[in-house]
């Protein structure tokens with residue numbers, strides 16, 4: 001079996017631009033020099049790594065400065081940070097000392113570790129070949145969907161205790177996650193001009209948590225724990241939606257083409273906002289679980 005990128009039709013001489021320069025890592029390309037399948041953002045004009053069949057070159061490229069360096073490092077560091085948190089929760093006391101209460105939090109942290117890790121891999125190797133890029137982008141969507149799904153599952157688990165409504169929401173979110181994963185694998189979903197459809201689908205899926213939040217407001221807004229639960233989730237969703245708006249609008253580079261090739265592009269801001277949203281969600285889950293345990297919610301009872 002050839003490795004991804006080797007003997008690939010997309011690496012034909014017609015599609016490899018400047019292949020004779022591709023081993024010179026420090027030599028970066030312009031947007032026009034890249035093949036059409038890498039024409040993702042026409043407002044990022046410079047700083048592209050050359051196409052290279054050798055995937056080792058991209059590992060080295062992590063340590064040079066190009067227009068993907070910050071995208072790689074931001075999610076790589078986030079991935080390692082969430083990996084560390086997995087260990088901390090495993091040893092923690094309080095609401096997470098019993099395995100059944102720890103499991104939803106561990107699943108959320110594991111999906112954050114994998115989701116950010118896959119994103120870093122995608123940004124590292126996406127110019128390897130068209131086939132590699134398509135595979136990695138699909139994997140990236142699976143990682144995001146898995147992270148959002150597990151974020152909701154943990155939030156619903158710690159917020160609703162063992163009620164019937166909890167089972168209904170948990171099943172709906174898991175079915176929604178499965179549907180979202182299937183949709184993200186459809187070829188047209190990954191097209192460069194389907195950006196708005198992609199963003200809309202993720203916002204719709206991400207906002208699905210508003211249904212249980214509305215239920216909580218209706219039921220018992222005045223209760224201290226319920227008010228906190230809704231406030232925490234609202235903040236996560238607002239940061240998440242802001243991240244999607246910036247991703248879709250391609251602000252600020254759409255107003256100043258070429259000025260944000262290396263720093264502060266929409267994709268870079270999107271990465272940082274997603275990290276903020278997931279970190280906030282983690283802290284919110286810890287607070288909600290502590291409050292639920294203090295109240296003596298039935299999910300914390302021994303079986």
Ligand SMILES: [Zn+2]
Nearest residue numbers: 071119267271
């Ligand atoms: Zn990204």
